[in-house]
Amino acid sequence: MGYPERFYPMKKYRRIIVNLLIGLVIGTIMMIANQHINSIKTMELALYDKRFELRGAREPSSDIILVTIDENSIQDIAAWPWPRSTHGKLVDRLKSYGAKVIAFDVMFEKPSLVPEEDKKFADAMRRAGNVIIGSRFVGGEYSEIGGGQVNTEKLTLVEPLPELGKVAAGTGYYNPMFDLDSHIRSSNVLSVYPDDQGKDVSYDSLELAILRKYKPDLAQTLATQMSEQPLYYINFAGIPKTYKTYTYSLVLNNISLEQGVSYNDIFKDKIVLIGATAQILHDNFDTPFASTKGEHQMPGVEIHAAALDTLLNGIAMEPVSPMTNNLVIVLAGLVIGLVLTRIKPVIGGVTTLVIMALYSGANWWLFAHQRIWLNLAAPLLVMGVVFVVCSIYQFLTEERKTRLIKSTFSGYVSPKLVDQLTRDPDNPPIMESQRKFVTLLFSDVQGFTSISEKLPAEQVVNILNEYLEQMASVVFANDGVLDKYIGDGLMAWWGGIVVPGIPEDTARDAWHAVKTAIEMQMKMEVLQKKWLSEGIVPLVIRIGVNSGEAIIGNIGSSQKMDYTAIGDTVNLASRLEGQNKEFNTHMMISESTYQLVKDRVKVRFLAVTKVKGKEEGVRVYELIGFADQPAAKTAAPAMEVK
Secondary structure, eight states: OOOOGGGSOOGGGHHHHHHHHHHHHHHHHHHHHHHHOHHHHHHHHHHHHHHHHHHOOOOOOTTEEEEEEOHHHHHHSOSSSOOHHHHHHHHHHHHHHTOSEEEEOSOOOSOOSSHHHHHHHHHHHHHHOOEEEEEEEESSBOOOTTSOOBOSSOOEEEOOOHHHHTTSSEEEEOOOEEOTTSBEEEEESEEEEEOTTSOEEEEEBHHHHHHHHHOHHHHHHHHHHTSSOOEEEOOOOSSTTOSEEEEHHHHHTTOOSSTTOOHHHHHTTOEEEEEEOOGGGOOEEBBTTBOTTSSOOEEHHHHHHHHHHHHHHTOOBEEOOHHHHHHHHHHHHHHHHHHTTSSOHHHHHHHHHHHHHHHHHHHHHHHHHHOEEOOOHHHHHHHHHHHHHHHHHHHHHHHHHHHHHHHHHTTTSOHHHHHHHTSOTTSOOOOSOEEEEEEEEEEEETTHHHHHHTSOHHHHHHHHHHHHHHHHHHHHHTTOEEEEEETTEEEEEESSSOOTTSOOOHHHHHHHHHHHHHHHHHHHHHHHHHHHHTTOOOOOEEEEEEEEEEEEEEEEOSSOEEEEEESHHHHHHHHHHHHHHHHTOSEEEEHHHHHHHTTTEEEEEEEEEOOTTOSSOEEEEEEEEETTSOOOOOSSOOOOOO
16 A cells, blocks of 8 residues: 555646646736736836936937027026017027028917017028927827827817918927826827817827928838837937037027037037926926936927937837737746746745846847837746745645655654655655565564563563663664564664665665664663663563565555565564574574675674575574674574574
8 A cells, every 4th residue: 555645746747737837827917917007017117217227328319409498598588488589580590500400399379479579480480491390289188108198088289379380391299198107208200180070180299290301201101100000119318418409598699618619510400409408497307317216307308309319210119019028927937937846945036036137137138239128027026926926835835745754754764864855845755565675673672571570560661661762763873764663672674765865775775774783782782781780680682684675565454554564574584583592692684684784794604594485595694793893702503493
């Protein structure tokens, strides 16, 4: 009869199957959560920004120059808003400097209090013929994560003053697109909305309007290719003032702070973006490189510059498809689950951290060098959660297996051997019935019955317990299996239990058995002196040792079972113990045992003895002691037993 099936290594694939199921379930849950739980989305966005920071600044487009309405300009010119004739003068200046496109990130939707101001500005725009001005949408909820827009109500386009709009080279909306955390990371090339008659109308973004003037072919290609999916992720160049930036008032007054460099050299054939950077004008936003959590925000005009640069050079950040992200999330769980099937939790934790680091590094490389945005937060979360769950499962199952092994073997073997057996609960000792080559030892007290009849019962029990305690300690010290106590004797064996990681060795097992026999006699010498000092008749023991094949398994009934050895080899070991009486010896070993240990012990050949059930006799030897110790006195001459 074998040990309960639940004890077996299960079918060696159980851990793999369970861990893969854990990885699959957690990966699937995280895949769904990644689509619906905002906290995970915002975590991914934060890591998106961190990847930009780690990448660092890139070379900005030299085609784009900023003219900023900053604090110095407000101090030099006047309090904001300025007369529109001032903008007209700037347009004339920039046109004279050779600017190819002039774009205002400023809204001119209401007429000036002095109509002449609007006329002067319009005249300057007409003369330049390359001025782009902004429009904006109002109403509705414009955007959410992923750059999509949710039309909870109809959006209305607020256009610039008609007097200005009709002379502008183009108009484009400049509505920012905010993600869940109020950062700007994306924009649209264009937007399509139904008009009052329900007909779809396409509206250019400020960037597309600029490109229609600067590079018409590119603008048309973008408008055509991105009409169905106009969203793109801005490839920010760096922190504020990454692009060449000049102060409005200095450009207006033709004052250059760069010696030997004229504005004609700076602005010729360039796109000039004009917008506010002064804090009091409140046109600053959170972006990957600049936020309220950092030192400062990024002015809207610089965001337009980054968006325009992205379109102009075709360097948008490219998010992978939702299907790819979902696949990576699930695979992350499966990989960690599989990795953890054969390693301990501590090593598993280190391995998981290494895999997370490698994935993060690869993810960053794709982002920084290939402009590919692959989800980072959800896969890392999956890896961490799968590790925790698998470790808890492993702890609980290994703890159960460990308890089972301890409860099974603690009564048979030494604590040291129990510890070895529990080091790998997934590979416990095989407990099903099997034939194994073992070495068995039987011991018994000579004449114990007559001795016990002369002593009080309590003293008999104390003596017997003391004796068995000492003998068991010797068995355990030599890694033996203490099968059972048989009255005043014991049965032990070696070789039936395979310790994971320790190869089987029949010679080693036989050596441990005969070493135990010798050390038991040595231990008895100590006990005998003690008992004599206490006025107690000392006990004398006889030992028999035999090696051979036996059946190892759980033997017994449904009420009580013992893990024991049975067979002719066991019977012969028991008979050798009894035959010590015939030869007047104290330790006897068989030929099979002798051949395994003959170089390490001293023996005396006794006889070829007949064994019940066998045709041929068995050569038996008196075990005298260790080979390197003086020979002991033999108790009787050798003789053949019929």
